Amino acid sequence: MDFPTIIGMVLNIGMVCLAIRLGGAPISSFLDEHAGLVVFGGTIFALIATYRLPQLKSLGRVITRAFFYSIPSPEKEIERLIGFATLARREGLLAIEERLEEVKDEFEARGLRMVVDGLPAEEIRKVLENEINYQLERHATGKKMLERGSEMAPAFGMLATLMGLVTMLRNMSDPSGIGSGMALALIATFYGSFLANVIFLPLAGKLGEHGKEESMVRMLVLEGVLAIQAGDKPQLVEEKLKTFLSPRERVHVAGVKAAAA
Amino acid sequence: MDFPTIIGMVLNIGMVCLAIRLGGAPISSFLDEHAGLVVFGGTIFALIATYRLPQLKSLGRVITRAFFYSIPSPEKEIERLIGFATLARREGLLAIEERLEEVKDEFEARGLRMVVDGLPAEEIRKVLENEINYQLERHATGKKMLERGSEMAPAFGMLATLMGLVTMLRNMSDPSGIGSGMALALIATFYGSFLANVIFLPLAGKLGEHGKEESMVRMLVLEGVLAIQAGDKPQLVEEKLKTFLSPRERVHVAGVKAAAA
């Protein structure tokens, strides 16, 4: 979820606060624990009622991971894999073992270790593809839960607004309270819409993009690892992996010569 | 539907009641048999008019089953199947027969009995897959009916609100009744939205998740039963069945050694 998501959300929250202040009202006039209870509580309880426990736990993990784990850039990945391919051609597969601890990315380390251990290509591909698929599914489930949240929040906002309106309409004998009654009722709709559009929808969108990007990099690593095992020439490894990049990105890869230097 | 669904729904209902009380109104002020008649009656009658009788009966069965029948955990299933595989290798397929009554899950018992009876693998796969498909369809139909309900409830809520508004507007000569008239009219919209978002949608979502989970466990059992029939080594059975689990879950399976102990 890198910085843009956090920055975009913080900017949006700040912008809303600024707009309230510019409108001449104190921010406290938009705080209502009553509306908050129904909108936040209702959305969370509805999600609890809809999903199974392990899925709910997994959502938190997927989001925090997306915030703190930055996907390795494909260009860097390609350069590193070319390096390993060169090493393997010069000094044999076992030479990779010594430099395995340099590899921070668990997925890549796992693939290379299986190569060093001499597992057949079939097996390596199956294990790594399996892992890619599980992660794609975790991301897809997380995205769906956040989208469900973005539908639930406005629904509970409207529910709370209806509750406020009914209560207000029953006490119309006191006309001075009508304005503030309606104001309170509308705050719930505001909360629901805010939650959906400022929090849930961007988070869901980013999770989807993050998942696509990460699985692309992992596919690239998978192909690179298998090419190393097959003993491909570094030039061929570079060629194969560059097809994962757009023409514009390919320029940024320091190719075989740089790696060999 | 385990506990989370019931808990989530109860929390949501309690939360709405709490919010009404916090708003300073008695809960009775949100009870209106008039609105209830149109929203609940209309939704149920519309479902009756839309679906065939056996489908309507099946819905109740699917929901109650989902509440009271907890899906066996895939980890436990794998351990049990490894146990049977070990037994079959050591003492022959017939040794399974004696321990068949231990198996509580009807589906698994049926599969194992067919193995003991010496039916060909083709036949066993066809019968069990047929059953998995029927159940998936039952779940899908149930989910679709609940989703249809979640569309119908707000529609009849709006219908009742319109009826309330028309009646109120015709009697505007008595202005003191306007407030309570509108309040009553809005309660129907509240009912429709409540029914859709607190009851129908979470139930529909859970039914979908429950169906996916159950069919996954059954696919696993199907593969396990066929592996036992084929006389696979327990290690191979474990290997095959673990591909149904995410890497994180695999750790929780007490493997062949534990089962053989």
Added chain:
Amino acid sequence: MDFPTIIGMVLNIGMVCLAIRLGGAPISSFLDEHAGLVVFGGTIFALIATYRLPQLKSLGRVITRAFFYSIPSPEKEIERLIGFATLARREGLLAIEERLEEVKDEFEARGLRMVVDGLPAEEIRKVLENEINYQLERHATGKKMLERGSEMAPAFGMLATLMGLVTMLRNMSDPSGIGSGMALALIATFYGSFLANVIFLPLAGKLGEHGKEESMVRMLVLEGVLAIQAGDKPQLVEEKLKTFLSPRERVHVAGVKAAAA
């Protein structure tokens, strides 16, 4: 469309009338030929403008047929086909001819006649599948037209309400008419929503279910007829046809022994 649809719709209409009476208004206060003209007329004229003449005619036919033609139960169908299979094995295909007039279902009679006439299996399958497909398409088109109607009715309801509001707002000099003017305007929205949710949507849903059910029974008959032609043993015919039933339904079929008795 059997009874449940009619009952569900009648209950819904009765419920709405009851709710109006309980609300203290005469039912006549919800009758407005003005709103009726725009909502009913507009929806029908829009359907006429959207579809071709033969499609419009076919809609009426499909609906009335669905009301008055009850699909033969698959269990009964299986029993009858087992009976014919037994007869064909004992006394030859020609023995079927004598009992052909007992078969009320046109589709089944046609299939059996082709068997008696000695047409090749290929040909029989092609003719019958063609007929199943045409019927599925007729049902699908009918369903789509009713769904289009369920979108058009609320749209014309809103159109009529807008017309009522504009007219009312232009005559605000007479404030006593505002209430009844708005009431009249809202009745059109009520009509549109009623038409969509009480009539069109359940009818569309039922047509879809009816089509699925009927084509399933016809697939079953098709397979049964071909099995009879192939001279399959009654036990095998029973086995083949029972795969069309859910495990729960299979119990209700009086099998070969009963039929042979």
Added chain:
Amino acid sequence: MDFPTIIGMVLNIGMVCLAIRLGGAPISSFLDEHAGLVVFGGTIFALIATYRLPQLKSLGRVITRAFFYSIPSPEKEIERLIGFATLARREGLLAIEERLEEVKDEFEARGLRMVVDGLPAEEIRKVLENEINYQLERHATGKKMLERGSEMAPAFGMLATLMGLVTMLRNMSDPSGIGSGMALALIATFYGSFLANVIFLPLAGKLGEHGKEESMVRMLVLEGVLAIQAGDKPQLVEEKLKTFLSPRERVHVAGVKAAAA
């Protein structure tokens, strides 16, 4: 677009005018050049901004063609093709050439001319299928543009209503103008909804049906032309082409005997 579309639209426009008059208002009270400018202008300008010039031109052509070109009935087409097949069998392919000018339908004439010219079947099929596909795409694009229009019209209607409301609310010092101000504002919403539901949506629906129908007839002609080239017996041509008809329609075809008479 034959008569039903024109009749349905004219009836709908007449019905709306009648309803306005019945509501006691002059029709002129629903004319507002202000609202018309925003709704009609905005929708057209938005379509211009969305599509490429050739697409916009093609839309007009597709609609007018659909109005003035009536699709030959499949029954008539089959009879004519059987006639040509009989002729070709009796007097050779060249006999068709003399009667080619009787064929009004360009597509059919083109197909038959290619047969007479002795082009290979492969080539004829490719050329004719290509033409069918281009026409299907033209219809699909036209339908999509009209549907886009049916989304844009209500959007600009709401835009104009908002503009009217803002202007009115700013001049609330004159309370006598509120009613007519709101009436004017609502007329724009009325225009948008009218345009979408009475004009754009039926036109889009009809274009879709028209395209499906025409491409079906052309597929039939394509198969007939190829059967004639292959020298099929008239009876076989009849058999082949009748599979394009529903069982009900087949009765209306005057078969080989009639054609040969």
Added chain:
Amino acid sequence: MDFPTIIGMVLNIGMVCLAIRLGGAPISSFLDEHAGLVVFGGTIFALIATYRLPQLKSLGRVITRAFFYSIPSPEKEIERLIGFATLARREGLLAIEERLEEVKDEFEARGLRMVVDGLPAEEIRKVLENEINYQLERHATGKKMLERGSEMAPAFGMLATLMGLVTMLRNMSDPSGIGSGMALALIATFYGSFLANVIFLPLAGKLGEHGKEESMVRMLVLEGVLAIQAGDKPQLVEEKLKTFLSPRERVHVAGVKAAAA
């Protein structure tokens, strides 16, 4: 995005301004920096929070390119490729090299250079198809971002309107401010709807059409380049490439004779 998009948008903006003036209000009465901040700021910040940085940068590039880069017409492309095919047949592939700088389109130049360099057809096809796919994806992503913007703008418009209403309702003690308070609140909804329907949706639609058109022309160029490499006769090249055109467009191509002249 050629002229129509710019013209359509400018006309729409002008039309809205005209309509405001015709409504008797100064245009300045529709300017509100408060509403602008929430709608424009919120939409942009939400997009930043949803997409990754390179995607956001790419959006600007795709739009500006679409504005300033006009797709070569397929007819012109075909004529040029026929010219090169004639040249290659007469004077050999190397003769193309000399006239390579005449080719302005980068994609075509690249393809022809690979032919001159003697790369195998397989390789050329792979490289060029890869480029077509990357561009299609860039267009699709850009379109999706603009559509997301067209959903976000009205959502933030409603959010700002709710904020305005709440603030206004809290200060109902001053009744003279109600009208202008509501007017200000509604301006935000107006902004959101304007942004979505006048800017985002047409831009998204055009980007989609532009992408489809450009990739079609590039597919045509790809086939033409490979036909030249294969040494096809100019007549055959013309035949092959004309299948990319509709029958109506084919007339406009100056064929082999013209090119050979």
